Amino acid sequence: MASSPSSSSPGSGWRLTSDLDEFHSRAETFLHSAPALHTALLSVTDTLRTRGLHAYGDEDPLFGFRTGGGGDDHSDGVGDGEGDGDGGQGPGAGEPVVTGAFLWTPPHFLALSPLAEGGGGGDADAAVDELAAVLADAGLAPAGVGAESVTAAAFADAWRRRTNATPAVNFPQRLYRLGTLTPPEPPPAGGARVATGADRALLVRWHGAFHEAIGEKGAMGAGEWADARISYGGVTLWEAPDGTPVAMAGNTRQVAGQIRIAPVYTPAHERGRGYAGAVTAEVSRAALAAGADEVLLFTDVGNPTSNALYQRLGFRPVRDFTQYRFTR
Template identity: 75%
Template sequence: MASPSAHAAVWRLTSDLDEFHSRAAAFLHSAPALHTALLSVTDMLRTRGLHVYGKEDPLFGIRADGDGAVSGAFVWTPPHLPTLSPLADADAHAIAAAADELAEVLADAGLAPAGVAAESATAAAFSAAWQRRTHATPVVHYAQRLYRLGTLTPPVPAPAGGARVATGGDRALLVLWHGEFHEAIGEKPAMDAGAWADARLAYGGVTLWEAPDGTPVAMAGNTRRVAGQVRIAPVYTPAHLRGRGYAGAVTAAVSGAAVAAGADEVLLFTDLDNPTSNALYQRLGFRPVRDFTQYSFT
């Protein structure tokens, strides 16, 4: 009989995307909503190249026992924060133990993340573990709520105009609005604006709402469908055009299109400090799934 330690879960680090995908895919697909960020990032790396998010090589982590059963994973695309899967459901002790193990593995490898992004309990546990090991101070940087679409309820009345999928002729506008969006939320973009626009245009990943005269007035992006889930991001309306219902209309349009195309789940994240967007998406039929938190380590 094998000893208990032979089956204890341990973290393994790898820079091999194919290895990570082969070992972690079933785990990530088992809960597509909770793993939406890891799924979309690894999909982008597989389709657009390992350095689409930056010049440094990505790093991946898998927590698995001796039988190969995976219970945790992370994707880290420097200079961005590592994105960590929920480590356990409703078990604070298991979360803390897995977080301690990961902190030890990273520290022993001489790695120093600038923070972490994860489901809130997991993010808090890893931040506490990292503080104990390195004496860094974790600070909440960004709090989000993940929503899943229930029954889509488009706004009535809808604003004048209609939706269309962005094409190559819209590239300059997408680049401009990508920059304005991230400036408005005060967040550094994960990708260069041009690279982001090209990646989205390659699969029809941005929908525009146009005024009756054909002028684009808002946009909603969507990830590619992976493991049955599609995530809406970003949603942006220029400041001088807000308050006219364009964001709700374009979000409803892209959400309906995703469902019509076969998506099992349509997801989106909101800023918990923005009551306007949280109320809007709930009116459209989105329902809360779980809260997520980004921590910075100082």
């Protein structure tokens, strides 16, 4: 990675750093101001802080934040008309307010906060263009970007203009937030339990099967993922009456009051029996009992079955997100 430990670009509000502590201290208030929109950045940052800088790969991660510019993308309603944060909390006295952030854990895509709220605008467009310029001038070449859909499209276009790369939609997603939990009635036979170290081999196998089914490589290796989730009780299994696991639902650790459910997986031969809905409802219930203000999950926009299931459980759409892959 062609980056210095900490750098900024003249004429740009973006600062790049490889220092996780600097990123956390400067961007924390901004990320916490809209936990739903920043769920991916919050959970990845939390994992890097708890599991180490190389939890997602051998290369050092890169972080960035933008100050100034008068960004106000956290004062508008989101999805259901409710605000996602007051957007008015700032850093310590004398420090400029952070208005955007990203993190990049190569070889994975760059994860970017919303910058082009409501279709863009002068400053939002400038923020996207400046980031593309700063990264390209530093000799950096992310394989893609993932962000709220308007921001993702704007950055993909800026990156195309800056580098002549060809962007292509890789994975469209929809972010949901739990309203009133409505567990399936009647529930399927069996019950839920939190996975333990004795389930590690099963979790590794199902992690691989899940990502094979969606056609996407996992952000973490299967073993590292299983160990991380087991360490805090981050996977719940639904068991048939004879004790056989038939489905799982994972959850991130609680950060900024939000917990995100991921992944939800049922082996093909067990599908259609209500296990996915039951285990998702149980994880949601446990998250609320643990004090979470928001329970979130992403779905594949193109999967009507999963979108319908989560809406029956009480999840409501927040915003669409898109991943773009860059090719030369």
